[in-house]
Amino acid sequence: MNPRPPAIRTKAETALADSFAHASASLPGGDAVRGLRTRAFDVFHERGLPNRRVEAWHYTDLRNFMREAYPIASGASVAPASGLRVIIHDGVCTLPSCALPVGLKLTAMRDALAGASDDLIHALFPDQGADDAMVAFNAAMARDGVLIEVAPGAQIDATIELSFTSSGDAPHGDISRSLVLVGEGARASIVESHAAPVKVQRNSALIFSIKAEASLSHVFETCADSPELHVSTLIAEVGQDASFSSLAFVSAGEVLRRQAFVRGSGERAKIALRGVSLLKGKQHADTTLVVEHAVPHGESRELFKTILDGEASGVFQGKVVVKPHAQKTDGGMKSQAILLSDDASMYNKPELEIFADDVVCGHGATVGQLDEDQIFYLMARGIPRVQAEGMIIEGFAREVLEFVEDETIRERLGAELSGWLARRAS
Amino acid sequence: MLTITDLHANIDGKEILKGLSLTVKPGEVAAIMGPNGSGKSTLSYVVAGRDGYEVTEGSIVLNGEDILAMDAHERAAKGIFLAFQYPLEIPGVTTMTFLKAAMNAQRKQRGEEELTTPDFIKRVRAAADKLGVSQEMLRRALNVGFSGGEKKRMEVLQMVLLEPKIAILDETDSGLDIDALRIVAEGVNALRSPDRSFLVITHYQRLLDYIVPDSVHVLSAGRIVKSGDKELAHELEKNGYRDYVADAA
Ligand SMILES: Nc1ncnc2c1ncn2[C@@H]1O[C@H](COP(=O)(O)OP(=O)(O)O)[C@@H](O)[C@H]1O
Numbered sequence: 001m002n003p004r005p006p007a008i009r010t011k012a013e014t015a016l017a018d019s020f021a022h023a024s025a026s027l028p029g030g031d032a033v034r035g036l037r038t039r040a041f042d043v044f045h046e047r048g049l050p051n052r053r054v055e056a057w058h059y060t061d062l063r064n065f066m067r068e069a070y071p072i073a074s075g076a077s078v079a080p081a082s083g084l085r086v087i088i089h090d091g092v093c094t095l096p097s098c099a100l101p102v103g104l105k106l107t108a109m110r111d112a113l114a115g116a117s118d119d120l121i122h123a124l125f126p127d128q129g130a131d132d133a134m135v136a137f138n139a140a141m142a143r144d145g146v147l148i149e150v151a152p153g154a155q156i157d158a159t160i161e162l163s164f165t166s167s168g169d170a171p172h173g174d175i176s177r178s179l180v181l182v183g184e185g186a187r188a189s190i191v192e193s194h195a196a197p198v199k200v201q202r203n204s205a206l207i208f209s210i211k212a213e214a215s216l217s218h219v220f221e222t223c224a225d226s227p228e229l230h231v232s233t234l235i236a237e238v239g240q241d242a243s244f245s246s247l248a249f250v251s252a253g254e255v256l257r258r259q260a261f262v263r264g265s266g267e268r269a270k271i272a273l274r275g276v277s278l279l280k281g282k283q284h285a286d287t288t289l290v291v292e293h294a295v296p297h298g299e300s301r302e303l304f305k306t307i308l309d310g311e312a313s314g315v316f317q318g319k320v321v322v323k324p325h326a327q328k329t330d331g332g333m334k335s336q337a338i339l340l341s342d343d344a345s346m347y348n349k350p351e352l353e354i355f356a357d358d359v360v361c362g363h364g365a366t367v368g369q370l371d372e373d374q375i376f377y378l379m380a381r382g383i384p385r386v387q388a389e390g391m392i393i394e395g396f397a398r399e400v401l402e403f404v405e406d407e408t409i410r411e412r413l414g415a416e417l418s419g420w421l422a423r424r425a426s
Numbered sequence: 427m428l429t430i431t432d433l434h435a436n437i438d439g440k441e442i443l444k445g446l447s448l449t450v451k452p453g454e455v456a457a458i459m460g461p462n463g464s465g466k467s468t469l470s471y472v473v474a475g476r477d478g479y480e481v482t483e484g485s486i487v488l489n490g491e492d493i494l495a496m497d498a499h500e501r502a503a504k505g506i507f508l509a510f511q512y513p514l515e516i517p518g519v520t521t522m523t524f525l526k527a528a529m530n531a532q533r534k535q536r537g538e539e540e541l542t543t544p545d546f547i548k549r550v551r552a553a554a555d556k557l558g559v560s561q562e563m564l565r566r567a568l569n570v571g572f573s574g575g576e577k578k579r580m581e582v583l584q585m586v587l588l589e590p591k592i593a594i595l596d597e598t599d600s601g602l603d604i605d606a607l608r609i610v611a612e613g614v615n616a617l618r619s620p621d622r623s624f625l626v627i628t629h630y631q632r633l634l635d636y637i638v639p640d641s642v643h644v645l646s647a648g649r650i651v652k653s654g655d656k657e658l659a660h661e662l663e664k665n666g667y668r669d670y671v672a673d674a675a
């Protein structure tokens with residue numbers, strides 16, 4: 001009935017397909033990895049760039065946003081950082097030169113892939129999100145990234161920084177795939193930041209495997225000069241009594257798609273996904289989540305706040321799936337947006353797919369303007385309108401930032417928030 | 427202190443205040459009583475300078491200065507304080523942050539030095555203790571999750587800290603039990619002084635047993651229809667607003 005449309009048809013799609021054809025023979029990894037890459041490329045080849053006919057990408061049409069695919073950087077290592085910072089420059093990993101905390105092991109993914117065990121390969125190429133065209137393209141093409149291993153029981157107090165940067169020459173694309181393995185009962189925190197001095201199309205994937213009773217907290221933040229186009233994929237599997245929390249702070253970049261595929265695979269797994277997006281001009285930011293509870297007693301919390309000015313557009317699509325056996329799941333999802341301008345827009349689409357009968361799951365989504373009653377209340381105390389608006393917006397966003405455990409990061413994000421508001425007011 | 431003359435005000439094209447005149451002298455406590463919907467809150471909003479109201483006729487003069495062209499924050503800095511009938515919740519903004527922003531915003535407009543943090547904290551502590559506002563409440567987001575009584579006490583705390591020239595209390599008694607009412611009234615009475623005036627808006631006479639007014643005015647259908655001394659409040663308590671509602675119709 002439905003004739004399958006020719007998948008690869010745009011100039012950008014052709015360029016991406018060509019880049020795989022050129023690169024595939026030289027990509028790291030043995031036969032097993034090569035096989036996975038070929039299959040992943042087939043997925044991409046069959047689907048092409050995500051477009052509005054793909055439900056999960058309806059509001060972020062990459063065929064449209066990516067008229068041209070920039071050449072993918074070949075990349076080279078850079079000078080190592082002295083602190084606990086891994087640099088992914090043009091998609092290539094440079095490990096830090098400092099001594100690492102006990103229980104932490106870092107390996108460039110290109111090295112880990114040479115002679116990778118089946119377990120590692122399995123963890124690096126999970127089934128979650130695998131049929132998404134951009135995740136598939138990432139799997140096919142990623143040359144490098146970092147492998148972060150936290151030994152069972154290790155408590156890593158220092159935050160591990162993942163700093164994504166790129167060279168400043170010509171527009172280019174970069175691709176990386178990183179894996180974080182957190183052993184039983186271990187604890188660690190990771191912050192990833194994304195800079196790009198020139199026009200960059202970035203496709204980065206970060207995959208987490210969190211074993212029983214382990215805990216991992218993750219922060220994603222944009223930098224002043226963020227990529228022009230960024231598809232950021234987060235995949236996580238959370239074990240029994242383990243906890244995973246991820247918080248995104250987005251204030252820069254032109255087109256950003258953040259997609260998270262998170263699965264609670266052990267009983268009493270705790271998942272928390274949160275975010276603040278401050279968008280203005282023509283910025284477009286899309287947060288798409290698939291949270292899956294596969295076993296009983298799981299808990300998930302999602303809280304996303306978006307502030308939109310100018311002609312910015314925001315998307316929140318959150319799907320919570322509760323599998324038939326996942327009784328006693330406790331899920332709560334909330335997306336709230338404030339529109340500061342008539343030309344800004346927000347699409348909110350929370351969804352629940354519940355196949356178990358004994359669960360507590362709720363969701364709420366709101367889009368609105370600043371509340372005039374609140375503004376008047378502050379003005380009646382002597383606070384000028386612009387400052388009153390700033391306080392209300394700041395309070396709105398701070399409700400999310402309060403969840404950042406690392407005080408240094410919390411304060412930095414708070415300062416960025418204040419700075420964004422100050423620039424708006426001036 | 428405050429002179430309102432022949433005030434007409436519309437909201438959404440509907441005239442709510444229809445020729446209201448009222449004078450409050452320095453040090454005077456004037457009570458405004460009236461049935462629901464008579465325009466009491468509207469009067470408080472128009473005096474405080476809320477956007478969205480259109481004043482079509484009349485004037486509001488504070489200490490010789492016409493304030494109608496001023497924004498709400500400017501009027502606040504000039505000494506007008508409105509204790510809200512329904513105080514707003516401001517999520518994510520702690521009460522302390524808000525208090526400091528408000529006090530300093532007013533000082534800045536008046537060309538005064540900003541408060542130092544120790545001075546600010548000292549003032550808040552002293553006022554909070556008197557009103558039974560806990561430190562824990564001050565650390566929470568403004569009014570978020572506060573009970574009705576806590577919100578009203580927070581309004582009085584703000585009034586104490588901002589030291590207004592004229593304070594308008596819009597049904598500050600509603601939703602208060604007798605103990606909370608007494609605390610609030612004590613807070614107000616402690617601020618009474620020859621150069622500070624109050625406009626106490628209430629639906630019931632009860633509050634006026636604690637805050638004894640110098641004058642009582644009946645507001646009905648957007649106008650002051652009768653003025654008198656505190657005996658008028660007792661009369662209203664006995665007979666209700668029937669006579670005045672009928673008058674206005
Ligand atoms: N935004 C509005 N639009 C139209 N009518 C309003 C609005 N706000 C108040 N009113 C009307 O104005 C009248 C006076 O209201 P209000 O001042 O709140 O009375 P009170 O405080 O005395 O109970 C009421 O009839 C009310 O319905």
Ligand SMILES: [Mg+2]
Pocket residue numbers: 466467468511596597
């Ligand atoms: Mg009222």
